[in-house]
Amino acid sequence: MATVTENQHAALHARHQAVLPDWLATYYARPIALAYGEGRHVWDAEGRRYLDFFGGILTTMTAHALPEVTHAVSEQAARLLHSSTLYLNHQAVELAERVARLSGIPDARVFFTSSGTEANDTALLLATTYRRSNQILALRNSYHGRSFTSIGITGNSAWSPTSLSPLQTLYVHGGVRSRGPFARLSDAEFTAACVEDLEDMLGQANGTVAALIAEPVQGVGGFTSGPDGLLATFKQVLDRHGILWITDEVQTGWGRTGDHFWGWQAHGQSGPPDILTFAKGIGNGMSMGGVVARAEVMNCLTANSISTFGGSPVTAAGALANLTYLLDHDLQGNARRVGGLLKARLEAVGAGLGIVREVRGRGLMLGVELVAPGTDTPSPEAAGLVLEAAREQGVLIGKGGRAGNALRIAPPLSLTVAEAEEGAAALEAALKQAQSTLEAQSGPAGGSVL
Template identity: 75%
Template sequence: MTHDSPTLHSRHRAVLPSWLSLYYERPLEITHGEGRYVWDAEGNRYLDFFGGILTTMTAHALPEVTKAVSEQAGRIIHTSTLYLSRPMVDLAERIAALSGIPDARVFFTTSGTEANDAALLLATTHRRSNQILAMRNSYHGRSFSSIGITGNASWSPTSLSPLQTLYVHGGVRSRGPYAHLGDGEYIAACVADLEDMLDQTAGGVAALIAEPIQGVGGFTAPPDGLYAAFREVLARRGILWISDEVQTGWGRTGEHFWGWQAHADNGPPDLLTFAKGIGNGMSIGGVVARAEVMDSLSANSISTFGGSPVTMAAGLANLNYLLEHDLQGNARRVGGLLIERLRAITARLDVVREVRGRGLMIGVEMVRPGTDERSPEAANLALEAARERGLLIGKGGQGGASLRIAPPMSLNVAEAEEGAELLAEALQEAQVKSTAS
């Protein structure tokens, strides 16, 4: 079988939407992978530092997952939620216990977008309000409702929405009107802004939805404790807190199993959404909520594909592997080394403004050399240069000016060093070309 990527690209453009973006001037067709590496249709090998957008969480072609998928597919592939499903109940029990939410109920979807959409439905129904607090620079999916709470203009194609959204300060620590403040003062200023906004808002707000670390936003984050401080304000007013853990969940940040635990002074969120990594490539999303909130829907509902036997089997096998091999601890150790390595590399490059993140969730913000001005052009140069050297990374942030680094969580020290060297070369090339332009 031959592979012709240019022809495939032409076929892609002929039948798929123009807004379905592709990386690279010469788009890449990935044909197979193993461990932390993937291969393209031309036989080139790449170290994967993006994991299909933080989705290949443990490893490519992980035997435990592929075996579970194959065995379940050999029994039955689909039944729907109209019938009892042992794999769905098994995984729901594990996630409910891990969530930290008391009296938890779990509803499975097929994506993070759908999970956040379900959480918004639950919160607005429970609170009888369509008002939602969201963070500036946020991203929660591509459905009509989730676009309506997206605070990043690059990913928000319409201002129409079924929700009234109020955007709150705090998600981007190093930019904005409070960036010059210390962490304690920063949190106090954001809380004061939140209080002022709520005092001037008619009606009862349903919920705050927030990513503990903003994914598409470029791996930006507030100081630890911000959402705990917000929670005190919200709880007094009966407002729910939804923690969007689609990218931060399952130990990727290293220090905690969930991103919300960095803000855990006063307990877990009312709702938690998850997706991406739990399936290691299989389509799993979901929402966890305490029973009072989850059971507030008065109409019937089902999910045709959410909680399918094959995806649940994959999720169980993947979660077992992650816990048994302490991949959270590995993310903390190897991710910590990688962040420090990247900070040392970029200290002498003025095309890089900041290296941020924690665990194996690292952002590199690119600027026009000698300025504080975000540079999507420099990010694109680095993305292309990394690919040419055999390294796959992502990008995000305002205008796409930040590089996103999120390898599978089984990354070892040698691979981290290899990736850091390749990225150092790519960033140096971006520096030279950006300075010349």
């Protein structure tokens, strides 16, 4: 017999379905409501504890209920919640100074927004105004947000509900290394082929191209990326044409990839980008995003503008405390060390399972691509089974990829070795359970499950 809390949980889901959009995705056959969190763990409304390996879509960057952040937020909230950019804001100025220094962009200016979508929207406004062109280069399989303009540059059809756009978008290769027409090439050959594709696409452009926007590691796309240095080689081409480079660091920023503070730094041989966008982790759960650009580009707008909520006193105070904690505790180094251990464990598990095609990513941004057993066919069903089984094992993960067949693993950057081992063991059990289920449906030889 169902418990009272379970009935309440189901009732909340029914109310959700009655009043919120049908296209608003939720995880799990029985969606769960998260009630509170601490460290790397969260508890649902029924009191069950989970190891959080997704962080609210890579947003809880340091830890849940981090005392330094909650104290800064509550202290500021007791003084002043809101003012807007019409008034000077000490917290926003100090945060902008720190972000500008960390960005690597010379003579940088910073504009705060309330989301990554809005940050990318602003970057597109700057680039198209500066270059007097609405033509944008983007990578296939990309995702840059859910506004009208950012959907117009999203190369992942699963997250692009309309073909209408104020922009003309030209999609180039380079976001996915292990599938597609260049998959069998060496890294050097892959890069050369992608550059040739870029040059060919520019030859088809109708005049001036404004910018290339690229995620250094594609987030919603399933944590895929090209070889290190690819975007630097792209930049050499862009510079010849005066085309701007926008790096979308909404998911890759703040040390998550371990090896670098920003994802673009794996491609930094040709210098920093012209525009950098960020969000998610800097606010550790609060609505914070922003754009960094060299002054010449940032100041190209001639009309008046403000931001009602961008860089508010409360979010800026929390982000400052969060960034300070991240740097003081070398969470980038922790992401590199603990992420390397976790990836090795997952690779060892995947080597013995027919549903695991690839373990990829870097730092604490890891993807596991799943296929039908014994085939190379993407299996969204496998991803769904693992997602449910992992929850039963007490671990929350995400999924993505154009086919919805990639697991997305991105814990808070303070993850401990013991928690990484615990999570890896739970994921191993979930993967084995999913493979067993699929093989029971189609046989171990790997018949179709779709």
